[in-house]
Amino acid sequence: MTSRGEPMRSVVVAGGGIVGWSAAAALRRRIPALQVTVLPIPTGADALADRIGVTLPSVLEFHDDIGISEGDVLGRIGCTYRLGTSFEGWSDDLPDYVHAYGDYGRALGTTSFHLHWIRAAHAGRVPPFDSYSATAAMGRAARFVHPRGEPDSPLAAFGYGLRVDPDRYRQMLRAYALHLGVAEQAGTIAGIELRGEDGFLAALRLDDGTALAADLFVDCTGPAARLRSAIDARFDSWSDWLPCDRLLFAEAAAAAEPPSLDRAVALPSGWRWESALPSAAAHGLAYVSALLGDSKAARVLQTSAAVEPAEAPVTIRQGRRPEPWLRNCVVIGDAAVAVEPLEWTNLHLAHSMIDRMVAKMPDRDGSAVELWDYNRESEAEALRVRDFLQLHYATAARPKNDFWRAAAAAPLPDSLAHSLRLFRERGRLPYYEEETFTRGSWAAVLLGQGVMPRRTDPIIDIIPAEQADRAMRDLRERISQTVPTLPSQAAYLRHIVASARR
Amino acid sequence: MGERVNIVVVGGGTAGWMTAAALVKLLPRRCSVHLVESEAIGIVGVGEATLPHIRSFNERLGIAEAEFMSWTRATFKLGIEFQGWGAEGESYIHPFGTFGYGAGEIDFHQYWLRLRQAGVAVPDLEQFSMGATIARMNRFQLPASDPSSLSSTYGYAYQFDATLFAPYLRAIAERLGARRTEGRVVAVNRNAVSGDIESLTMESGETIAGDLFVDCSGFISLLIGKAFGEPFQDWSHWLPNDRAIAMPCRTETALSPYTGVIAMPAGWRWRIPLQHRTGNGYVYSSQYIGDDEAREALVASVEGEPIAEPRILRFRAGRRERSWVRNCVAVGLASGFLEPLESTSIYLIQQAITYLVELFPEREIVSSDRDEFNRLIDMEYDRIRDFLILHYHATRRSGTPFWDYVRTMPIPDSLAEKMELFRRRGRVVKYREGVFLDASWVAVYLGQGVIPEGHDLRADAPPIDSLARGMEKLHADIRQAAARMPSHREHLDAYCPMAKVA
Incomplete structure (x- = not known):
């Protein structure tokens, strides 16, 4: 003993x-x-x-x-390098959105940026939420630099992952x-x-x-x-909450110019991914075996991504x-x-x-x-990771597809139901211990998928709308000025590899 | 924007005026505030000692610190000195702040434990706290903002005259448009169908209607307790104290920048030095000591000439099951009570107000706002509860029935697990949100003789000699930095001397 x-x-x-x-x-x-x-x-x-x-x-x-x-x-x-994921086709009638690992907008005083965006959206047309993220913009443009540290830059601090x-x-x-x-x-x-x-x-x-x-x-x-x-x-x-039980994997030649975002594309009966690894482009499809046969799934991947599955489907x-x-x-x-x-x-x-x-x-x-x-x-x-993943399904808006209708109608665990109710009411995001994704990430997915809170949270009253609008315009301007000056990820990688060798 | 919410605040003590001032200041276009109070009913004036969080509350209200301190005759508070808690004759400080530099993934105390367990002579952990060191020297200086500086590792709060705080806030609230009605509430009128409160009938016959009622009526809990009958969770089997006798006296000793909490035969005694007097009180359990005996013990133990007659308060530890029911939010003592051992009374008021502002409803209240409010308030109460019980349970005091009971009583499982975790390898249950984070628990555990048998194995990574040298240097650096600071009294006199009493 x-x-x-x-x-x-x-x-x-x-x-x-x-x-x-x-x-x-x-x-x-x-x-x-x-x-x-x-x-x-x-x-x-x-x-x-x-x-x-x-x-x-x-x-x-x-x-x-x-x-x-x-x-x-x-x-x-x-x-x-990867700055986030581009979500494509998750809501009919809405453009693609980016879940990036950097700030969305800037807090005004003690008030979260996303609440100001919601107020602006209630007041009329407003550019997409992710257009206020310099990280998302850099990702869309397939550019990359490391965070710059200067407190004033929209790229002062952000997260990035590796492939x-x-x-x-x-x-x-x-x-x-x-x-x-x-x-x-x-x-x-x-x-x-x-x-x-x-x-x-x-x-x-x-x-x-x-x-x-x-x-x-x-x-x-x-x-x-x-x-x-x-x-x-x-x-x-x-499985009641996350229905996909089958994955298909495939590979294609590496892109000459690696993108800075990975892709998660909603399809009529599942979703597929695409990710630029250093030596290959990794592809995959996630689906529900009861709704989509394996051979049909292979055809879906072929037609949507032009890749051949490399192996038998994987059951998860x-x-x-x-x-x-x-x-x-x-x-x-x-x-x-x-x-x-x-x-x-x-x-x-x-x-x-x-x-x-x-x-x-x-x-x-x-x-x-x-x-x-x-x-x-x-x-x-x-x-909470489960909640965050299910969030994508629960709020996706593809009513024409059985798969997506069923996913959106699935019951919610209490913690996710509470998060969604609060957000739908007033844009508030409750925080739990051991949360993996930040409030910014939750807001990016919720607003990216078109979940619009019923009302503007009064907590932002202390910042007049005109002041917030100005700050929002300035930020977009600075992002649109900054991003085109950045190197492409390919050029940046060549540069840092070369300087490491020197 | 929806219609303004008509708020009726019942009670004009600390909770009532903090609520009124915050609402009119932070949500000027969303609400109108009408406060009813009766000068015939005394106020408890809870919490002469506070936690650092109050500074952000004051800041949001635009309160200038020096003016506020001068008005409320406040002193600075770096923490609490506990005398005789682990055992008779012992003393430790629970400081606001961290030990060492407070940085790094592995807690400082783990390295300290490793050295001690290896037989290296290292000073008590308290001596590695900048805040505790300054406190013991009766010095004070505002913390630095540079995170690499030792002077950034401590926080501070205030010790002030709570009976002067409410009038100070009242002036702010009334200037910003809060209405006040003097008189007693004689009836609470509820809608026969919905059960919501519609109005209050005053002794004068006047009816005061509202959309949302904030119960700041204190222990009597006029709305949530009496009108709604919300059940009270009784925690007196863990926290048996149910009385306090308070009596201010002249200050005879140095003006300490910390609160004193001194163990007594059937409870404990507070000592809170203000600029013009020292507040004293004996918190005890009526099961173990009579009121007269407690009064005598208090009078005998205070340091200077008494300034007022001893005053007795009665209470019971616990909280309402829910603090927001229908259209009634309870703030302060109306919602629950935890003895002032760790100066949490004003903190709990402040958190309730903060959450009410963050979850501010429309005239029609939705349940998700209420649920989130109650989730957050419960979390606050439950965490503080365990922390308070720890002070009583982790003791070697014996020989008086009170201490024998608390030392041996069954404690909540959540606390038993935390204590066992610490005893083994000094680990502390981590929270990201809420009050009393890791360093506070470490201070009380070690201060009261809960000594770990081992330490985190990761602390074995650095060579022991360099660790010991680093500790020695840190200890010297802390003492030198503290010794350069002005005395507490000097700092107060230069920064915020109280107005001369007329």
């Missing part, structure tokens, strides 16, 4: 994908006393965090925490983890041994007879959750495992939360879970209270 106060000494990470190697590197780097062993079993086609090389801005913090710089990524494996080739990224992380002292144990799992007294995992029995014992087992094996499944099969399905089951840290086994990535790649949260969630695992590392006894804290935060985070 282990006792209180004895720190974890050894960890086995199961899963040889991006998530597994990221977890191993983080554990080793941030808790140097840990012995970390990776069992690099391949993860399934449905392990999305392992196969989609599209990240949110949080990736940079994660890299920084484990000691990888942006220059390392660029120099070793190459990357492209990487998943395979090369995984190799880089593996090399880095090994460099940090992570051990690699080849093999496949033949059996899982449990401790009789408390049901904790004792060891993984490998096909060659080796027993891989550890204090803690980190399950990065994707939705199959190979380790966790040995002790618990519970799964909270979100959206939802989460309750108590992601159970006994001495913690599920990370798609093993814990499985969602479609809309808004690219799969790898982001994996990073967040890794970070939380490191921060809340319990002792060898797997104390209930530390698991409680980990699980409490994990649940709050997962549910």
Whole structure:
């Protein structure tokens, strides 16, 4: 038996994908006393965090925490930059909109910009909400520069993510983890041994007879959750809320000029994505198998994106495992939360879970209270990501399509219902703990999809409408002056790669 | 814009005039405010000591700090000194602000714990708080805005004469158009169909109609309690104090820039130095001590000549299930009561007003606004509740029935888990929103002898020698920076001397 106060000494990470190697590197780097062993079993086609090389801005913090710089990524494996996603066709009669990772407008005093935009929209015609985001404008123009820091510039501060080739990224992380002292144990799992007294995992029995014992087992094996499944099969399905259960993947040649936005295009019976990785353009289609047959889905992707599916359709089951840290086994990535790649949260969630695992590392006894804290935060985070994804469906306006009508009519979880009611009433966005997306992101999607609050929030009365209008005009002018002076992403990448070599 | 909302505020104490002033100032075109109060009914004048949040409230009302402080005879408050809470004879300061530089992902106290546990002689954590250090030296200076400066790591609030605050706000409110009617409310008239309040009948026979009624009637809770019968959640089994005796006296000792909270045999005593006098009070449980005995104990313990007769207050810890019911919003004591141990009374009033302004309704009130208001108020109360219970439960005091009870009473699960989490490796449950964030919990845990057995393993990353040297330097830097500041009295005399009493 282990006792209180004895720190974890050894960890086995199961899963040889991006998530597994990221977890191993983080554990080793941030808790140097840990012995970390990776069992690099391949993860399934449905392990999305392992196969989609599209990240949110949080990736940079994660890299920084484990000691990888942006220059390392660029120099070793190459990357492209992304400022957000262009949502196309999500509401009939409305133009495309951009969910960018930068400010939308500027707060006036203590009042949020989006409330001023709503007031202007109530008063008459107003340019789209995203036209007040310099980041969105830079993204639309396929340009890119790093944030400039000057407090006065509309590009002073904004977030951006990276796109990487998943395979090369995984190799880089593996090399880095090994460099940090992570051990690699080849093999496949033949059996899982449990401790009789408390049901904790004792060891993984490998096909060659080796027993891989550890204090803690980190399950990065994707939705199959190979380790966790040995002790618990519970799964909270979100299929009532997020109906897509099938994905098709395809690839095309890389664009010569990488765009700065990824695309999420609504189609009559699903949506498709397009993302410019460094060495290829990644495509995909998400749909509901009961409404669209697989062969028909392949034709949809062919006609809408002019690409051939590269493999058989992938079945996904959206939802989460309750108590992601159970006994001495913690599920990370798609093993814990499985969602479609809309808004690219799969790898982001994996990073967040890794970070939380490191921060809340319990002792060898797997104390209930530390698991409680980990699980409490994990649940709050997962549910709000679910809410944010469902928001796209709940507010999409494509009444001519059965798929979209059903999605819009689906019941809402209480927290999303509350958010939507408040926003529809007055444009207010309630904030919950462990929120992944900012209020700006919520507003970008809501207003981009045409959800117009019934009234203007009185809280902005203190700023006269004329003053707000002037500020809005000035901002648009500065954005339209600034963006054309920026280099294209392709030119910018050539420039920074060249100066790094000098 | 909809029609103006006619607001009737019942009660003219601190809550009533704060509400009236904020509404007419922030929503001048949305509402008309009519306040009814009776000079025959005394005011409680809660909270002579405040939290830093009050500064933003004053700022939004356009109140100039020096003038306000001069008018209310205010002093600065850097935190609270708790005497005899962990055990007889002990003292610690709960400062407003952080420990160390307050930056970085790993909390400062984790490094401190690591050094202590390694046997390195490091001073008490309090000595790494700029705010606590200045407080102990009886000095004061406004914090710096440069985040890299140690002088930016503390905040401050005020200690002021609450009976002068309400008249100060009344002048602002009336200047901006608030009406006031003197007299007692004798009837609350409700619509027979909807149940909403339609009007109040005054003793004079006058009827005062309104759309929204704000119950600032204090403990009597005239509208939400008496008229609506909203249930009261009783927390007295966790917070058994139900009486306070207050008595001001002349100041004999140094003018401390902090509030004193001194453990007493059946409760605790406050000591709040203002410019012209010191406020004192004994908060106790009538189960454990009689009023006469408490009065004698207070009179015997104050430092200078009494200025007024002791005055007794009766209360009960808890809150209304909902603070906004139909067209009635309760603000202040009408909505709930938490003893002033952490100076939260005015803070709770302010939050209720802030949320009311943020969720300001139309004449026809929608439920989503009410729901959000109640969600936020509940969160505020519940967080403060656990924090207060911690002060009583985390004690080694014994030998008096009061302390024996609170030391051994069952506590809410939410608190038990937080305490156990801290005991193991010094971890604090993190919140992004609300009052009393990490550093406050750390101050009270360590101050009252809840000492972690271990520390966050991430704090093991830096070499121990450089960590110890860095700590030593930080300690010296804090002492030097504090020693350069003027005394509290000097600063007050230069900045905001009170008007000479005629």
